Amino acid sequence: xxxFTLLRSRSCAASLAASFVALAPVAGHADEVVVxxxxxxxxxxxxxxxNFEVASGHELIVSLAxxxxxxxxxxxxxxxxxxxxxxxxxxxxxxxxxxIEEGSRFDLLGNRIVLVxxxxxxxxxxxxxxxxxxxxxxxxxxxxxVEAVPAGIYGKAALESLGLWHxxxxxxxxxxxxxxxxAFVATGEAPYGIVYATDAAAEERVSIVGTFPxxxxxxxxxxxxxxxxxxxxxxADFLAYLRGTEARAAFERQGFALLVx
Numbered sequence: 001x002x003x004f005t006l007l008r009s010r011s012c013a014a015s016l017a018a019s020f021v022a023l024a025p026v027a028g029h030a031d032e033v034v035v036x037x038x039x040x041x042x043x044x045x046x047x048x049x050x051n052f053e054v055a056s057g058h059e060l061i062v063s064l065a066x067x068x069x070x071x072x073x074x075x076x077x078x079x080x081x082x083x084x085x086x087x088x089x090x091x092x093x094x095x096x097x098x099x100i101e102e103g104s105r106f107d108l109l110g111n112r113i114v115l116v117x118x119x120x121x122x123x124x125x126x127x128x129x130x131x132x133x134x135x136x137x138x139x140x141x142x143x144x145x146v147e148a149v150p151a152g153i154y155g156k157a158a159l160e161s162l163g164l165w166h167x168x169x170x171x172x173x174x175x176x177x178x179x180x181x182x183a184f185v186a187t188g189e190a191p192y193g194i195v196y197a198t199d200a201a202a203e204e205r206v207s208i209v210g211t212f213p214x215x216x217x218x219x220x221x222x223x224x225x226x227x228x229x230x231x232x233x234x235x236a237d238f239l240a241y242l243r244g245t246e247a248r249a250a251f252e253r254q255g256f257a258l259l260v261x
Contacts, residue, residue: 032059033238034079036070038086038222039177040111040151040196044254051246058234066149066177074099074227081235084108084224086178086196087150091223104226108242110257111220112197113154116206118188126210128163133171135192140173142184142193150220151178155194158216182206196220198255221259 037045042064049060063070063080071090074080075097083100085091088107094100115126124130132141144152152174159165175181178195185193186205193206200208224242226235241247243260251258 031057031234032061033081033232033234035060035062035082035084035238036074036078036080037062037064037084038067038070038150039064039179040086040199041084041222042179043198043202044251044256047250047253048241048247051250052238052241055246056234056237056241058237060238064177064179066144068145068148068150069176079229080227081230081232082224082238083227084222085150086111086220086222087153088221088223089153090150091225094227095225099228100225101228101231104239105223106225107221107259108224109222109251110259111222111255112214113151113158113194113212113217113220114197114200114208115210115212116182116185116193116195116200116203117209118185118191118206121207121209124210126162126212130162130164130210132159132164132192133167136171137191139191140171140184140189141168142173142175142181142190142195144178144181144195145174145176146172149177151181151194151196154217154220155212157218158194158212161216162213201255222256 045062052060067085067087067090070083071085071094074083074094083091083094091105095105124135143155146152146156156165173184173190175184178199181193182195182199182203184190186203197211200206226239248258
């Protein structure tokens with residue numbers, strides 16, 4: 001049975017402890033794999049779990065959140081088996097703390113960031129001449145946390161590179177993770193937002209109006225690693241599955257670029 005948990009990056013210490021307690025009993029069985037994964041992978045992992053559980057006999061338990069929140073929880077002792085980050089930086093921090101199995105890390109996926117609008121909207125040319133303030137018309141630009149969550153970090157870097165960040169100021173509406181930022185736009189709370197292309201493709205209430213140039217931000221790479229808290233056949237099976245043809249097809253259907261050979 002598959003269980004998705006969406007973790008909030010600003011949860012209080014008590015809530016964090018409670019989530020650890022909730023996961024601890026299931027993390028102790030060799031036939032279960034606890035995966036901490038970036039929120040932008042929700043649709044792909046929902047598809048992957050169905051085939052993985054049938055093929056392997058293992059149970060997949062996935063907790064989704066911004067990569068920064070997940071990394072911090074791993075650093076604080078959360079009983080996860082596998083970490084999939086939307087940013088090499090957060091994986092680097094976990095690795096620097098000696099929390100991943102040596103040699104288990106590899107780059108899995110690539111992505112793009114896009115400008116999305118509520119409902120149907122005309123495409124725009126994303127570049128230094130884009131009048132994003134005028135486009136917003138007094139509304140907010142939804143983004144994931146720009147100092148912590150990878151989608152927000154990439155989005156801010158792109159806006160800075162294009163010379164658009166300075167004028168936006170208070171018109172940025174920050175959300176705990178990229179799926180929450182997408183929801184702001186999908187519900188009309190924000191007229192525009194910056195999210196991953198894969199998230200935008202999964203939400204019919206928004207339209208993609210432009211894609212940010214790849215050279216306007218650091219490469220978007222999703223590394224994966226086996227965490228060092230325990231070592232089971234189930235973990236190895238899941239990591240091998242991520243490299244296989246079934247997982248590859250699922251990721252491609254969701255719009256990810258495959259980096260692993």
